[in-house]
Amino acid sequence: MGIPDSFSGLLLASLVAASQFISVSARADDVPKVATITVVLADVSPKHEFVGRVEALNAVDIRSRIDGFIDERLFEEGSSVEKDQELFRMDSRALDIALADAKASLARAEAALLDADRQLARNRSLNQTVARATLEQSETARDTATASVLSAEAAVRQAELNLSYSRITSPLKGRIGTAAFAAGSFVNSASAALARVVQMDPVRVVFSVSDRALLELREAAGGVSKDDLASRYATTLRLSTGQAYAHKAPIAFLGSEVDERTGTLPIRALFPNPDFLLIPGQFVTVVVAETARIERPTVPLGAVQQDREGKYVMLVDADKKVVQRRITVSKQAQGSWIIDTGLEGGESLIVDGLQNITVGSQVEVVEDISQPAVSK
Numbered sequence: 001m002g003i004p005d006s007f008s009g010l011l012l013a014s015l016v017a018a019s020q021f022i023s024v025s026a027r028a029d030d031v032p033k034v035a036t037i038t039v040v041l042a043d044v045s046p047k048h049e050f051v052g053r054v055e056a057l058n059a060v061d062i063r064s065r066i067d068g069f070i071d072e073r074l075f076e077e078g079s080s081v082e083k084d085q086e087l088f089r090m091d092s093r094a095l096d097i098a099l100a101d102a103k104a105s106l107a108r109a110e111a112a113l114l115d116a117d118r119q120l121a122r123n124r125s126l127n128q129t130v131a132r133a134t135l136e137q138s139e140t141a142r143d144t145a146t147a148s149v150l151s152a153e154a155a156v157r158q159a160e161l162n163l164s165y166s167r168i169t170s171p172l173k174g175r176i177g178t179a180a181f182a183a184g185s186f187v188n189s190a191s192a193a194l195a196r197v198v199q200m201d202p203v204r205v206v207f208s209v210s211d212r213a214l215l216e217l218r219e220a221a222g223g224v225s226k227d228d229l230a231s232r233y234a235t236t237l238r239l240s241t242g243q244a245y246a247h248k249a250p251i252a253f254l255g256s257e258v259d260e261r262t263g264t265l266p267i268r269a270l271f272p273n274p275d276f277l278l279i280p281g282q283f284v285t286v287v288v289a290e291t292a293r294i295e296r297p298t299v300p301l302g303a304v305q306q307d308r309e310g311k312y313v314m315l316v317d318a319d320k321k322v323v324q325r326r327i328t329v330s331k332q333a334q335g336s337w338i339i340d341t342g343l344e345g346g347e348s349l350i351v352d353g354l355q356n357i358t359v360g361s362q363v364e365v366v367e368d369i370s371q372p373a374v375s376k
Contacts, residue, residue: 034353035318035367037300039344044338045294048217051227052207052237052286054278056200057270061193065165068094070185070194077166077178080276081170081197088194092166099159106152107173113145121128133222158361174199175276198280205237207286208264230254235269237278238285245284247272248292296344298336304329314357316348316365323356 031321054236072089075081099310120138160329177196181187187194209217218229237245269286271278304311304327315323327342348365350357357363 009368031362031364032353033364033366034316034357035351036348036350036365037303039297039299039339039343039347039349041295042298042336042338043293044296044333045290045292047212047287048206049238049296050209050286054203054280054282054284055206056174056198056280056360057202057204058174058199059083059280060171060175060197062168062170062195062197063189063193064168064187064191065189066090066092066095067188068092068166068186070183070187072183073179074094075176075179075195076324079193081174081176081185082321083170085170086167087170087176088168092163095159095163095166099156099163102152102155102159102198106149109145109152110150110342113142113149115300116142116145144312162227166196170197172197172199173201178232179288191297194366200276200278200280203273203278203280204269205235205269205278206266206284208259208262208266210264211258214265227254232277232290233288234291235291236287237271238287239277240283240297240344245271245277251288296330297339297345297347298333299339299343299349301332302350303352303354304337305375311370312348313361314344314354316350316363320362320365321365322350322359322361324359 027266028330068120069090069091070088074086074089081087089360116138120135120142123135123138174197177198179195180192181194215227217233228255234250235247236249237244249269249271251267252270255266258265299313303313305313309328311329312324312326315325317323325342325347327337328340329337330340352367
């Protein structure tokens with residue numbers, strides 16, 4: 001029994017359609033897949049690292065100015081204290097008595113002056129009948145009483161000052177250490193420090209630069225003066241954990257003399273320290289870089305290829321086609337090439353699938369990510 005012509009035609013058409021579908025699918029599968037990144041600009045300005053040490057701008061030993069017993073300690077050891085915050089309170093009873101006695105002496109002196117003024121006024125009103133010697137004695141008595149009042153007033157101020165010393169306060173804002181004396185201890189001006197307050201914000205970071213390194217920096221900056229060099233550079237810090245410190249600081253001081261023992265020049269920078277993360281005596285890495293950023297495109301090492309004509313990279317253009325781009329590079333930094341010419345940033349750079357592509361071929365981008373910025 002033969003196959004009908006109509007059925008044969010339908011079967012042939014189906015086979016042709018299937019073969020066309022398979023051909024299209026095969027061509028779609030033949031399009032190579034590549035992974036790309038977006039080329040970004042990174043700060044590649046020269047950076048120099050030194051070992052630095054954190055120092056406090058001010059540190060004050062708290063001492064007693066008077067003789068007496070400590071009544072109270074009014075702070076927690078290791079805590080932050082404010083300027084003029086009361087730290088110790090001394091036994092002030094003897095000082096209260098001394099002040100009251102000085103005020104009584106002042107009152108007596110003022111009364112004596114009042115009497116002397118009255119006597120002098122009376123003798124002056126009787127000028128025709130009172131001997132000249134008597135009038136002069138009255139004037140002398142008035143002057144003596146005036147001097148006594150001045151002396152008594154000074155004694156009162158001294159007694160008030162001594163009494164104020166019974167309340168020992170912090171002269172600055174900072175962090176206080178341990179207390180050397182407990183309540184009930186007898187102290188005087190010759191005693192050891194009661195405690196120590198260290199200023200914590202801002203702090204000074206000190207590091208040293210060799211005279212050769214300083215000359216190289218000045219030469220690289222075009223032979224500028226030392227002051228101009230200091231204004232041209234800023235400092236950042238890296239802590240012992242490798243963590244970058246959040247704040248940066250300009251160079252505040254360049255030493256005027258090279259240490260003949262070490263051949264180095266001291267440099268200081270003032271850093272804000274609002275969270276007390278930097279502690280005086282701590283060692284840090286000081287990174288010195290120019291304040292003006294130098295930005296260049298950076299690409300991973302593996303994305304750069306080379307032939308007889310030099311280095312090049314492969315890009316994907318807006319039509320999803322492969323483009324070759326010649327580049328020149330200067331140096332490497334953290335697994336990336338720093339690009340001098342050939343790229344401007346924003347290009348779609350092929351980083352995976354390079355072995356399956358040719359210039360001008362159509363590709364399928366399966367991954368497109370932004371390249372992280374490179375820091376030196």
